[in-house]
Amino acid sequence: MILEKKKMFNDFAAAKGLRSTRQRDIILDIFLSTHQHISVEDLYFKVKSSNPGVGHATVYRTLKLFVECGLAREVLFYDGQTRYEHVVAGEHHDHLVCTNCNSIVEFENETIEMLQNEIAARHGFQIKGHKLEIYGLCSSCRRQ
Ligand SMILES: [Zn+2]
Ligand SMILES: [Zn+2]
Ligand SMILES: [Zn+2]
Incomplete structure (x- = not known):
């Protein structure tokens, strides 16, 4: 590898x-x-x-x-x-980014990926890649 x-x-x-x-x-x-x-x-x-x-x-x-x-x-x-x-070949994930402690949670969601492809197709758009970053407070920061 x-x-x-x-x-x-x-x-x-x-x-x-x-x-x-x-x-x-x-x-x-x-x-x-x-x-x-x-x-x-x-x-x-x-x-x-x-x-x-x-x-x-x-x-x-x-x-x-x-x-x-x-x-x-x-x-x-x-x-x-x-x-x-x-970047791991063939692997894809998106991120939840904590704006307080800067920790990152990685996730994969097939539905979100499919929806993005649909949206692009609807606009005649050819996707070369994407980044999805969701900002907010992670579970441990929320507890404080
Ligand atoms: Zn993605
Ligand atoms: Zn946090
Ligand atoms: Zn990552």
């Missing part, structure tokens, strides 16, 4: 004419070994703890490349903060 993603990224980088760099490899390794929904800052601190030479801008640019190559996708927070997660 991880090897497949590394190959996917290396092929993408080669097609773009990017030279492979050790820093990019390190960032990719750490990103792929990390839990989902990580911000640029989270990833930067993780990378920096074992590789102090890697700069924030490099981490940011590299994450953008992961998104461009289809390896990662962005989850936008209510406050404008962006987090990143791995």
Whole structure:
């Protein structure tokens, strides 16, 4: 799985004419070994703890490349903060985002997916992808 993603990224980088760099490899390794929904800052601190030479801008640019190559996708927070997660081939889910503690609940709902396809079809629209993020208070924040 991880090897497949590394190959996917290396092929993408080669097609773009990017030279492979050790820093990019390190960032990719750490990103792929990390839990989902990580911000640029989270990833930067993780990378920096074992590789102090890697700069924030490099981490940011590299994450953008992961998104461009289809390896990662962005989850936008209510406050404008962006987090990143791995994209698992053939898998799709949407998000409930807590605006208080920033926790994320992932869900899949066939009915919602079908309705989106219907709406697009009705407008003669060809879907290339979608993001559904629902903002509010998670169950533990509601209890407080
Ligand atoms: Zn969806
Ligand atoms: Zn919460
Ligand atoms: Zn997710």
